[in-house]
Each structure stands twice: as structure tokens, then as C-alpha cells.
Amino acid sequence: MATIDIKDKTFETLIPEEEIMRRVKTVADRISNDLKGKKPLLLGVLNGSFIFAADLMRMLTIESEISFVKMTSYQGTESTGKVKKLVGLNEDIEGRTVVIVEDIVDSGLTMEKMIEYLKEFKPAEIHICTLLLKPDNLKRNLDIEYIAMEIPNDFIVGYGLDYDGLGRNLRDIYVVKE
Ligand code: 5GP
Numbered sequence: 719m720a721t722i723d724i725k726d727k728t729f730e731t732l733i734p735e736e737e738i739m740r741r742v743k744t745v746a747d748r749i750s751n752d753l754k755g756k757k758p759l760l761l762g763v764l765n766g767s768f769i770f771a772a773d774l775m776r777m778l779t780i781e782s783e784i785s786f787v788k789m790t791s792y793q794g795t796e797s798t799g800k801v802k803k804l805v806g807l808n809e810d811i812e813g814r815t816v817v818i819v820e821d822i823v824d825s826g827l828t829m830e831k832m833i834e835y836l837k838e839f840k841p842a843e844i845h846i847c848t849l850l851l852k853p854d855n856l857k858r859n860l861d862i863e864y865i866a867m868e869i870p871n872d873f874i875v876g877y878g879l880d881y882d883g884l885g886r887n888l889r890d891i892y893v894v895k896e
């Protein structure tokens with residue numbers, strides 16, 4: 719099993735590239751089937767989803783568009799604590815079929831906030847598509863229709879996901895070694 723070092727940590731292969739591609743294709747086929755004729759707008763959440771979003775879009779067999787947004791974290795007031803804000807939405811999404819494309823849903827907090835923001839712009843429908851889900855950590859009640867893969871609660875990198883900015887270029891997904 720291949721291991722790699724990034725900064726102070728060692729990672730080992732968790733999901734090889736071929737498996738990732740198979741899973742992405744399965745999700746793409748479902749979306750193509752479910753959203754036929756709706757010309758969905760894929761909304762990739764930066765930075766982590768950029769590779770997944772590119773592969774997913776190329777595997778769709780229906781017309782689609784793509785745009786990217788970012789959820790920025792900053793310190794709010796003492797009572798609100800850390801606040802997440804949506805930035806970069808330039809598209810008019812009113813009346814459109816939107817598919818949020820995320821790299822990973824962990825606690826679900828980011829996704830919950832994201833949906834709250836998007837709803838204000840009155841899209842016709844919002845669907846969630848995530849490359850990865852950590853089901854054991856999910857704290858929010860979200861209707862995640864499209865999940866490429868479920869993984870345990872360990873820290874992973876690769877295929878767009880980073881450790882301190884690094885590792886996004888890795889073709890396989892790696893998990894941190896204890
Ligand atoms: P949530 O709000 O669902 O708890 O967190 C989602 C975000 O946490 C993801 O978009 C991602 O940026 C980050 N995250 C959660 N788990 C991992 C992980 O195992 N590896 C990496 N690189 N990021 C993660």
C-alpha cells in the first residue's frame with residue numbers, strides 16, 4: 719500500500735483512482751437520468767470540489783452549466799462565534815435547478831448554511847451532490863441525494879482535498895496514518 723508524507727503527517731491509500739472514477743460515473747449517471755431536460759447549474763464549492771466538479775460535469779450526458787462559490791469562515795461576535803458566509807455567486811439562480819457539488823460533508827454545518835443562503839435567491843430546486851460523506855459525524859438533517867462514497871471519520875487528502883493547502887493534486891484518496 720502506497721504511503722506519502724505531507725508536512726508532519728503520513729498518509730496511506732484509501733480509495734484508488736479507478737474506484738473514485740467508477741463511483742463518480744455512477745453518481746453522474748443518476749444525475750443525468752434524474753435531471754434530464756432541466757439543464758442543471760452545477761455549483762461547485764471551492765476549493766476542495768474543483769477536481770470532482772470537473773470530472774462529474776464531463777461524465778454527465780445531459781446539458782449542464784457550472785459555476786463556483788466559496789464558503790468563507792470568519793469570527794463573528796462573541797455570541798455568534800464562527801460565521802460562514804457565501805461568496806462568489808454571480809449567476810442568477812432564480813427558477814433554476816441547482817446541484818451543489820461538494821468535496822465532503824462532515825458535520826453538515828457548511829452544507830446547511832449554504833442551502834440557507836441559496837434559498838434566498840429562489841432556485842426552483844436544490845440538490846446536493848457530495849464526493850464523500852462521513853456518516854458517523856453528520857449532525858444536521860440533510861437530504862443528500864447524491865453521495866459518491868461514504869468513509870469513516872478519519873482525515874483524508876487527495877482528489878482535490880488538502881492538508882494545509884497540499885495534497886490536492888493526488889489522484890487517489892489517502893487517509894492519515896495513526
Ligand atoms: P462540515 O461543515 O460538514 O463539518 O465540514 C465540511 C468541510 O470540512 C469540507 O468542505 C472540508 O473542507 C472539511 N473537511 C472535513 N473533513 C475533511 C477531511 O477528512 N479532509 C479534508 N481535507 N477536509 C475535510
Ligand code: MG
Binds near residue numbers: 763766767820821
Ligand atoms: Mg468543501
